[in-house]
Structures are given as structure tokens and as C-alpha cells.
Amino acid sequence: MGTSRSAQSWTCGLSDSASDAVVRAFRDERAAVLATLIRHVGDFQLAEDAVQDAYAAAIRSWPRDGVPANPGAWLTVTARRRAIDRLRRDRSVADRAERLAELVRLDQQEHRTISEESSIVDDRLRLIFTCCHPALDVSARVALTLRALGGLTTGEIAHAFLVSEPTMGKRIVRAKQKIAAAHIPYKVPRDEELPERLRGVLRVVYLIFNEGYSATGGERLVREGLCEEAVRLGLLLRQLMPDDAEVWGLLALMLLHDARRAARVDEQGRYLAIAEQDRSRWDRARILEGLRALERSVRLRHPGEYQLQAAITALQMDEEPDWRQIADFYSALVKLTPTAVVKLNRAVAVGFADGPRAGLDLLAPLLRDPVLARYQPLYAAHAELLKRAGDRHGAARAYQTAIQLSANVVERVELERRLRDL
């Protein structure tokens, strides 16, 4: 089972142009080549090993023979031949003869169709659905997606998720074994399953994004790389499924958050609400890209949770936020995803739109819910609303509860400051 290396570590010492070409091909073509090869060989691990062989071959032959006109096609053909070699050597595979015959047939036939754009698109889409299959553990879905489609090495993924490389390696190997043994299919789900399965894929991508976005500690730089990977996956999904409103919605949401990445925390590492952020540190180009994606999503006339969240984020980024509309979007969002966080945010938005009393009315049922008894943000929001309603004693009590429940020093200091300022 080969551990992977990044393209850079392979190519040091090569002539510049050929080395650049391999690095570029690794970054731009690997997911597509791997996706196609998995379809051809029907085995994740074998395909990965063969693709790695093909890149090693490119490093040897491109400086000598020149960079091929179509690097992706060259890599696919080479990887398929390496897979044939590997299968011939490996006698432990149960249906080896059938697979070999199929591969050899493809090798003789498919030269003409190999670079057809549509089949490459389909292959990557199939691969996403395999990596995000609901029968795999969520942490394995995330790791496999990053590994196969994002092109991160196992070591980089382990680092970003703060686990050891052997632990992450085991997780990935186990997932691949399950894909092979349980025959997790390599295909785009049927129409009736597609919406649910696509939701699962988008959830994995957003999970990757949030993992990076919530990183504020010492590992921040490494983990923020996950935001970039998630945005890249969002862009890929947009290319593969351009008619889905939620695909555009998620892309918009990630871009609108990512545009404010540099401004989201202060020097102490404290999270800043959108209104508190230094707008000069926002990435204007990214915001425009996000707004354009949101527009596309809205035009598809199929509002979902990501589109609504993106719309709310966009509205909150206005200098004078339209709280009435934000509150309405939150009410729509509560119907789709009735989680405590969404309900809390709706109460806060209504508190701004219709006054603190209206917000407090919506907060009341949440305060009675025993499941949320230790949910710190609930008490911080309660305190803010009580303060604005003029109930200073109530606000002080709520701040004290929030301070007791706070696990984060920076956050606690901020809450104590607000309590003193009452």
C-alpha cells in the first residue's frame, strides 16, 4: 500500500519546464485520471497505486521525451497499463481474469474516446459519490474526498485534522477496503436517490470548509488550507452539476465566508461578528464571485439550506443590514433545518427586526429545552436581548451563566467585559 508523496517532493532536481509540467499535471489532472482509472479497474487502491506509477513514469520520461500534448490522456493510458501489470502480478484478486480481460480490451479500444470531456466529468462525479457514500464513516468520507479529489496527501490530511499520520492512513485504508469488499458502487445515484445523496456530498464539502474556517489556534495556517480545498471542491461540483441550486448555494456561502477569512478573528484570536469586522480586510473579488454564485442559485428557483445561509450572510455583510429580510430568511431556514443554532440565530435576527421583546419570545422555548441547558451561545444571546430590553438584572444573570459555561479564555474575557459594561 503506497503512501503518497506530493508532486513537489518527487520532482526536485528535474529540468524546470518538465518538472513544472508534472507538478501542474499532478494538481490539475490527478483527480480526473484517478476517477477514470477507478472506473476501468474497479478498485480504489489498485487505481491509486497505478496513478502513482504513472506520475513516477512521467517524471522519468517527460524530461527526456518532452511533455505530451495531452498530459491527462498520457497519464490515463500509462496508469491503465501499470494497472494491467500490477493485476498480472497479484494472484490474490478474486475476479482477476475478468478484470484483466476488460482492461486489455479498453487499452486496445479506448484511445479515441479517452479525452472526451463528458466521460471525464462523469468519472469525477461518480468518484465524489463513492467517497461520500453514507455507508462510510463521516471522518472517512472527508478524508477520502480530500485524498481522491482534493489531491492532499495522507500526511497533509492528518495534519489538518490534528490526528497522527498512521491513524489517518488506517482510516483511509479501512474505507477503501470497505468500498472493495462491500461493493460500494462507483456511480452517480439514480434520480430518486440523487437529492438525498447530493445533500450528503455537500455536507462533506461544507464540513471540510468549517474544519478550516473554525481553526483559530496555532495550527491555523495548515488548517485554513482546508478552506481552499473545500472551495475547490465547490467549484468542481459547480462544473459537474451546474443545474443544482444548492451546489451554487454552497459555493456562494463558502466564498462569502472565505472572503472574510483574514478579518474573522482579532489579534487575540477572538471571533468577530460580521458587523465588528474590518471591512478593508475583506477580499472584494471573492465577495463578487460569491454574490454571482448566489444569484445563479436564486435563479434556479429551488431554495435550500445553503442558498438561504448564503443569502443571510450576504445581507449581514451590508453596511446597514436589512434585519427584516434576514429574519424572514431565518424563518424559512428553520423550516428546512430546525436546529438549535438556526432557531437561536432567528431569535437574534427577529430581536433586531422587531425589537428585543419579540426576540425574547422566540428564545423562551429554547431556554426551557433541557438539551440546550449548557449551550453557552444561548445565554450570551439571551443576555444581549435582555440588556436591549432594559432588564439589567436579568442580563447580568444571563452573562454570568454564559461565563460559567464558556470553555474558551478569549470568549470568557469578552463576556466579562460586557457584564462590567452593563
Added chain:
Amino acid sequence: MSQYMLLLYTTEEEEAADRTAEMPMWLELNRSLEESGLLTATGRLHLSTTATTVSAISGEVELTDGPFAITKEVLVGYYVIEAETLDQAVGVARRIPLIRYGHVEVRPVMDLRLE
């Protein structure tokens, strides 16, 4: 004659251990059962890490990675089915009425045909 189901249990460590040395004993057992006409079906399962558990106790059908492991529930039945993919097998599991009040573990059976 009645039918009996013999359920084989062991630990994860033993499950993953190499069993080559005892293969003759398994083969001998299976051969003699077959010859005496007593064997209905037998199979070796893939590792428990390849299992998927299906349940709708929460109201919605949920898949979980890994074997079923709550000891309060007891084994009440089984199906051995043919399916092209895990999705097909899970599709059958979804149709089993028990998932509303129990769990169905879907486990691939090893293909022991030799090349």
C-alpha cells in the same frame, strides 16, 4: 428434521487473524456436512469493519458504518441475498419491517471461489 442456525462469534482480533493453519478442519467439517445432506448454507463474512447497519428507529432510515453492537437487542432472523452493489443490499434492508424497531446489519459474504 428441523433447521438450526449456528451463529459464529469471536473477537475483532481473532476475526482478523490468519486462519490458514486450520483450513483443513473447516474444509473437512463442510465436506462431511455436505455429504450427509445436513448443510443448508454456510459462508465466511468479510471483516466486521466492512459492515453497514441500517435502522429507522429514529423515524428516518439511517446508515451507520460498522457492525451492530447494542447487546440489548437479540437476533431474530436472517436473509442471505444476491446483490450487485451495497446500495442494492441496503435497498433490501430498507424494506425489512423490523428496521422501524430494530437494526439490520448488512455484511458482505466472502467470495471463496478459487480462480
